[in-house]
Amino acid sequence: MSSNDETKVILNRIASVGVLRPTTNVSIVLKYLGFEGIDESLLNDLVNRGFLKRSFIDKLLACPRCGSLSIITKYSCPRCGSINLEKTRIIQHVECGYTDSVIKFLRPDNTLICPKCGREVNERNMKVYIQFFECLSCGFKTSQPNIVHICGNCGNIFKPIDATLKPVYIYELSDKGKELIGK
Numbered sequence: 001m002s003s004n005d006e007t008k009v010i011l012n013r014i015a016s017v018g019v020l021r022p023t024t025n026v027s028i029v030l031k032y033l034g035f036e037g038i039d040e041s042l043l044n045d046l047v048n049r050g051f052l053k054r055s056f057i058d059k060l061l062a063c064p065r066c067g068s069l070s071i072i073t074k075y076s077c078p079r080c081g082s083i084n085l086e087k088t089r090i091i092q093h094v095e096c097g098y099t100d101s102v103i104k105f106l107r108p109d110n111t112l113i114c115p116k117c118g119r120e121v122n123e124r125n126m127k128v129y130i131q132f133f134e135c136l137s138c139g140f141k142t143s144q145p146n147i148v149h150i151c152g153n154c155g156n157i158f159k160p161i162d163a164t165l166k167p168v169y170i171y172e173l174s175d176k177g178k179e180l181i182g183k
C-alpha cells in the first residue's frame with residue numbers, strides 16, 4: 001500500500017464514525033485471589049471474634065457516592081478550574097546567564113536556543129530553577145494545582161477532602177484461630 005492509500009484508509013475510517021473520540025478505562029478492583037466469594041465483612045467478623053488478625057498495608061481512594069475504587073485524578077487551575085494545564089519551567093542558559101520560561105527557548109523542532117545569545121541550550125549548559133504548571137485557559141501559573149478526582153464508575157467529580165479512604169488489610173490466623181482448627 002502506498003502512503004497515500006494508507007492516508008485514504010484512515011481518513012475513510014474516521015469519516016465513517018464522524019468524530020474520533022477516545023475513551024479511557026480505569027478499573028481498579030480489590031481482590032483476595034482465590035477468595036473472591038468471601039465478603040470482607042465476614043473477614044472483619046472473624047477479626048472481631050479473635051480468629052483472624054489483620055494488618056494495614058495500603059489505603060485506596062474510593063468514590064464517596066458509589067464506593068468504586070476506579071478513580072481518575074486530574075490537576076486543575078486554582079483560578080479558573082480548567083484542567084488544560086501545561087507543565088513548564090524556568091531555565092537559565094549558564095554561559096550567558098539568560099533566564100526565562102522554557103517556552104521562550106523552544107524551537108519548533110523541540111531544540112532549545114537561547115533568545116539572548118542564539119546558542120544552543122541543552123542539559124549540560126542549562127540550569128533548571130523552578131517547575132510549575134501554566135493554565136492554558138487563563139494563564140495562571142502555579143506549582144500547586146487543585147486536585148480533582150473523577151469516579152470511573154459513576155462519573156462523580158469530587159475533591160480530595162470528600163474522597164473516601166479505604167484501608168486495605170492482610171489477614172492471617174490468630175493463635176485462637178489456629179487452635180480452633182488444630183494447627
Ligand SMILES: [Zn+2]
Pocket residue numbers: 093095096097098114115116117118119
Ligand atoms: Zn545565552
Ligand SMILES: [Zn+2]
Pocket residue numbers: 077078079080081082135136137138139140
Ligand atoms: Zn486557569
Ligand SMILES: [Zn+2]
Pocket residue numbers: 063064065066067068151152153154155156
Ligand atoms: Zn462513583
